[in-house]
Amino acid sequence: MKSREIHLTAYPKGQPTADTFKLAEAEIPAPGEGEVLVVNKWLSVDPYMRGRMSGVRTYIDPFALGAPMDGGAVGQVEASNHPDFAKGDWVMSMHGWREAYVANGKGLQKLDTTHIAPEDYLGIAGLTGMTAYVGLKRIIDLKADESVWISAGAGAVGSAAIQFSKAMGAQVVATAGGSDKVDYCLSIGADAAVDYKAAENLAKAVKEANGGGVNGYFENVGGTHWTAALEVLKQYGRIAACGMIQRYNDAGAQPLPDNLTNIVAKSLKIQGFIVSDHFDMMPDFISDLGQWMAAGKVTSRNTVKQGIENMPAAFLGLFTGENTGKMLVKL
């Protein structure tokens, strides 16, 4: 069968454009012995993918040029010669950015869709939610009587983090860009929310909204948000840093004011992390999330674009703030 797929044409400096990507078509063979043919139904776009477009190894290899990119994908088995998979099974894989693929079963995760929608495995019940969970539970070690600032609160990780923090009993102040996103943060439970684009002094605005300062900061943005966080955090504050989207496209990032002595004066702890180093927490995550969802404390929300040809637009939209919750492409 034919499958359309997206290739990377070059490693962009700064902001990628539509020309960075090319829609191509491949012929997918019938599955051989021990193989399955999967038709993707949902594809994920994530900020970390920008790092893989740099041609430089960070914590993950760069994308190859002129070949389909990878990423999270949820699909259904169309044909199977593998004993563990049957036609109709829902599976999650890293074979994204394409409509269909043949695989030998390794790296395919069969999904239980009884209580969780298939696409949510790419979002709140997948790495996105797990990232929020690890950051709050292990890195910030958030306590019920504490307060936390969630940046990019209307984004995929951020909106999960707002809901999880509230489910854990903490006070939450969120930041986001624009009044619609601020409203969204409030609608999913944030006690206060600040439009960082409208704030003259971000640190002051967050402190005022929050009533004093925070014990934890969930860093998704970097740059000027980081600088503000060093001001807003209280003594013994903790920063969980899982991304700094403000700077990913910034070949020559702006210099920052140096307020690093806050780290010493307030005994702050800052930790960068990648969710895959913390997969030991997966059973706790699934257990807590199941309870929170059953109790109505956590719900999912996705921003959906249609069709493989819109993958580049969906990806680029992450950097202009088009998504509320998890950005997905439906095929």
Next chain:
Amino acid sequence: MKSREIHLTAYPKGQPTADTFKLAEAEIPAPGEGEVLVVNKWLSVDPYMRGRMSGVRTYIDPFALGAPMDGGAVGQVEASNHPDFAKGDWVMSMHGWREAYVANGKGLQKLDTTHIAPEDYLGIAGLTGMTAYVGLKRIIDLKADESVWISAGAGAVGSAAIQFSKAMGAQVVATAGGSDKVDYCLSIGADAAVDYKAAENLAKAVKEANGGGVNGYFENVGGTHWTAALEVLKQYGRIAACGMIQRYNDAGAQPLPDNLTNIVAKSLKIQGFIVSDHFDMMPDFISDLGQWMAAGKVTSRNTVKQGIENMPAAFLGLFTGENTGKMLVKL
């Protein structure tokens, strides 16, 4: 008896000058019931004192104006009406910046000077050494097969940290300002040392001297050292931040290049700390230090100025790099 003492005249902006301080004289009464009269023999000057001259509460109250300042001091009991202290006893207190004082015994620590010189309790066997120990053992959690970068390697904390790191079996690269200090770092055991004032690209120079990159960074400097450290640290690197002397006098600190995404990309951990939060490690510290000193792995070195009138000069000398090892004033 008469005692000369140093007062703070005003809260300086930027670099304090000789005018920031005033030599005054006080009359010390005879000790009353339950009190002791102590004559100080050694006084400590430390970078953290700059923070107390800002008039702003950080982790410690600011100095009062027009009163003797406080700080570490070692002296001998001259007269005692307290059952726990006898004339001739060596005691450590926070009643520094003065020649003599009367106290009720609280906050006085009697010193065992059998194996350790009295003045070393203000340096390698005191908070200075303990700070190095906590930073390496608990914050960086340095392993024997790892490598560590010690900044301000010829300073009090830095020179202790170099020796302790080597005693713990790690590889050490030190940075310091000027060839004399570099030589000193090497003489106390650093495997490599870099003159940061002569380095065009500090990160590159440290990487080359060290042969690749480090697992830990002991932050005493801040500013451009911090920026370089984010480059030099390897995956899962740790920063122990106990001071940032480059910025203490810098009312308008220079902006820094933003390379914070290293924190995420390399899963770095950064922790600011103050030694007093880690006094539970004191028994381990004294035990390890005793063994290291007995084995000749660790020695003390102090820079000594004479007389109470030279306390301001000794303090200001910390910021121009006059000291090698711990800066002390002998009375």
